[in-house]
Amino acid sequence: MTKEVSSNRSFGGWQKVFEHESEECKCPMKFGIFFPPQAESKKCPVVYYLSGLTCTEQNFISKSGVQRSAAKHGLIIVAPDTSPRGCNIEGEDDSYDFGSGAGFYVDATEEKWKTNYRMYSYVTKELPNVINKEFESQVEPNKMSVFGHSMGGHGALVCALKNPGKYKSVSAFAPITNPTQCPWGQKALSGYLGKDSDSHKEYDSCLLIKKYQGPKLDILVDQGTKDQFLHELLPEHLVRACGDAGMTLNLRNQEGYDHSYYFISTFMDDHIAHHAKYLNL
Numbered sequence: 169m170t171k172e173v174s175s176n177r178s179f180g181g182w183q184k185v186f187e188h189e190s191e192e193c194k195c196p197m198k199f200g201i202f203f204p205p206q207a208e209s210k211k212c213p214v215v216y217y218l219s220g221l222t223c224t225e226q227n228f229i230s231k232s233g234v235q236r237s238a239a240k241h242g243l244i245i246v247a248p249d250t251s252p253r254g255c256n257i258e259g260e261d262d263s264y265d266f267g268s269g270a271g272f273y274v275d276a277t278e279e280k281w282k283t284n285y286r287m288y289s290y291v292t293k294e295l296p297n298v299i300n301k302e303f304e305s306q307v308e309p310n311k312m313s314v315f316g317h318s319m320g321g322h323g324a325l326v327c328a329l330k331n332p333g334k335y336k337s338v339s340a341f342a343p344i345t346n347p348t349q350c351p352w353g354q355k356a357l358s359g360y361l362g363k364d365s366d367s368h369k370e371y372d373s374c375l376l377i378k379k380y381q382g383p384k385l386d387i388l389v390d391q392g393t394k395d396q397f398l399h400e401l402l403p404e405h406l407v408r409a410c411g412d413a414g415m416t417l418n419l420r421n422q423e424g425y426d427h428s429y430y431f432i433s434t435f436m437d438d439h440i441a442h443h444a445k446y447l448n449l
């Protein structure tokens with residue numbers, strides 16, 4: 169059962185927040201959901217947005233400006249929180265890049281984290297099931313796409329690459345592309361999955377691209393040239409991996425933009441149009 173937490177009229181539609189008891193995360197989880205005006209009279213496709221480190225479901229819905237173009241294209245946008253919260257795990261609130269606000273979209277296997285930190289299964293399975301069931305009359309269940317920012321850009325790419333055909337399109341803002349090779353990724357993957365580096369490879373876009381076999385993926389990525397976290401994101405690794413594998417990548421270097429929501433909101437319309445192209449066929 170989902171419980172409505174807030175509801176605001178926006179661009180002729182509704183921006184809402186719901187809370188539900190997650191079976192995967194074993195705690196209450198919140199998510200934002202935008203219903204475009206079209207959802208009042210027909211079923212609409214859903215685009216899932218995965219946020220970055222430190223975010224709750226609020227950052228994206230209040231700062232990205234997504235509602236304007238989602239209303240234009242008739243897309244429902246679902247934005248979950250970035251981790252389980254309040255699980256009383258020792259150290260869960262100690263750092264900004266691990267634990268609360270930093271679930272990294274993996275299913276943890278380490279003893280301390282494995283009961284709650286199941287964000288991969290949560291975003292790929294449980295949440296779509298909840299959305300398709302609870303909002304049955306508004307949602308087109310077989311039409312979904314995924315995008316995200318930074319840690320969530322990594323999450324979006326991993327979701328699309330590990331589930332060929334499930335998502336009609338994928339895009340990212342400043343994604344962490346090669347987490348086995350950067351400090352944020354190495355800390356999270358070894359913390360949640362243990363030191364065994366083979367299990368880390370299952371959540372690394374640059375490595376998953378090499379073995380992807382599925383419908384053609386036309387990946388859109390925007391990357392600010394003044395992003396303060398370029399050493400974590402390694403966009404050139406993604407360019408190389410896609411080039412080697414013959415995967416279509418449109419990586420746009422955006423001159424002077426940083427890592428913030430000022431950057432994300434600037435290019436939001438292009439990302440929504442990219443997903444609409446594949447979802448509104």
Ligand SMILES: N[C@@H](CCC(=O)N[C@@H](CS)C(=O)NCC(=O)O)C(=O)O
Nearest residue numbers: 220221222223227264318319428429
């Ligand atoms: N707080 C971190 C930065 C974390 C950060 O930039 N988070 C991004 C995602 S990776 C974000 O979206 N932050 C929330 C916001 O800007 O609203 C730091 O101090 O280094």
